[in-house]
Amino acid sequence: MHLKRDPDAGSPGSAGRQPFQDVGALVQGFGQLNYVADRALATAVFLAVQLRKPLLIEGHAGLGKTEVAKVLASLLETTLIRLQCYEGLDVNSAVYEWNYQKQLLAIKIEEKSDLTVEEKERHIFSKEFLLERPLLQSILAETASPVLLIDEIDRADEAFEAFLLELLSDFQITVPEMGTIKARHIPYVILTSNSTRELSDALKRRCFYHWIDYPSLEKEMKIVSTHLPSMEADLRSDVVRFVHAVRQLDLAKPPGVAETLDCGQAVMSLGKHRLDEEVVEVTLGCLAKSMEDGQKIKDAGIRELLGNSE
């Protein structure tokens, strides 16, 4: 409701028409692009696209948060613009920056020309010298609404979050030398967070929310078979069940789906057909990401974990 513009205004015949009419179609679309989405996630994405509201996805690492944006972009056949947040991210590297070196050179070159000062100024502060960073790019999109992925927003500081709020409500950016730039096509915004810190209420209020949890056994089987189609069914079941047993342990970093896939890939490259104690031990690094976690898995007994899982 904070979007005052009609999102499709001024873009007749653009790719703004969504290729999916309801949540079911979206689940299918994601499935065709090798992303196994449950209905809850599909509903959230569907709403975000339909109502043009940002979608905040939280969850542990390695569960496919970032992937949602990538898949959505290819489903909508539009570009994906990604802003990776990090500590110390500032407006200069997120929105725009003038190309100062080039400007200085241009000033030198134009010293001898008989352009007026105004003309020179206009030239130096023209688009040619503007370095577009992700947020500005997303607003300048020419033909269709891009998907803007703001990854790991919890890593940026509160000040940046406040700035983002402004952008997400108006979709316009002011460059003092050029004036205000308003989005022609309002981007679909997806934010992800590993929830290492609490986000501000104001930001959360503006978004739809989805929490990605570890997948159920069946869902993870489906994911593995989608991504590693050449894997034998027995081995797949072994790996997924083992990972599920490992997740029950109290690890500092429980393995995500990405780790399951890594592990499956590793076991396959070793030419094994079933998962046994020996194979697990050599591929333990795929699942346990610290010495302590590895030790915990060993202490729990790999045989027991494999046995438990049957």
Place this chain on the structure above:
Amino acid sequence: MEQQRAAYSTESVVAFCRFASANGLSGGLHRSLAALRAVKAVGSGDREALRFALRAALCCSKAEWDLFDGLFKAFEETSQRTPEAGPGRQKKTAEGSSQREAPRQHLLGYDAGDTKPETEGKTVVGASARERLATVDFSQVPQNDLARLEVLSLRLLRQMSLRLSRRLKSGYRPGPTDLRRTIRRNLAHGGEPIVLAWRNRRPRRNRLLIFLDVSGSMNAYSIFLLKFAYALEKHFRQVDTFLFSTSVVDVSDALRARRLSGALEKLSQLAAGWSAGTKIGASLHELNRVHSRKLRAGDTIFMILSDGWDTGAPEMLASELRAIRHRVRRVIWLNPLLGLADYEPVTRGMAAALPHIDVFAPAHNLESLLALERHL
């Protein structure tokens, strides 16, 4: 079917939003509108579609996400019992809140009438340390220490070491060049870069997390230390306080009351397990799991106030404390017993914890707290 149809009407969606916000979800007109639009957008789907849409629109954190399904179910049940959702909902809400009140009062479990004037400002002497006191009455807390504590806390926090942020701002010491400002500054020289501007790292204050033991063995000190925490909270937002004995309670909000008496009154509403047993390891574990967002990497100083008498497994205490130390900037353990002349940290818990502590200091009176200045 009739029921299901009814569940999609505007009134029932709004009724649900109000029900949800009365029972723990963050509500508001904004959220209700979002929910209505969401329900409209998914169209006339089934019950699941409605649930997913409402959940995406109304939740905004993992805690709310976990709460949602229960609320949704409860609401459905009530609206099924009483077809006209209005009064039924009201009743349910009232019931829910009174049910939540009841165990809290039960957990609180002490008789306010049975008070002893044991908590005077200077009762924190070693000999009384192991006296187990049956009741705690906050109203008996004298206020005379407070002014001194506040002065002290101000001094402490001013001294708190600054940490450099990774974000750059323009500065006066040589560093990476700030081209934007360099150009601006040299306009007078016709754009020739003669005076350079630099970018430096910006200082940022550390955050402080106070983890205060209120178990039986700490009775003599906990009120005094709580006042210390109150004084810190009062002046600085970046202080979080948790109480623990067998479980952990976040009391930061309660301590931010304007007056100490108000803060203590709020505290007595919280079931904090006063004078219960001590499970430091389990409490640290809970802190690590549930409140890990407060342990912000790099800029948090973790201050635990406890005598180290632990009834849990010392291995757990050691491993949890190590996990915390990995996350935070510094671990400070303040032990009131350290003020006793012949105290040796030989209890199993304390011995297990020692390798994972950066600063081990006494905290039995004001002077010992003043000495903290050096470590923050």
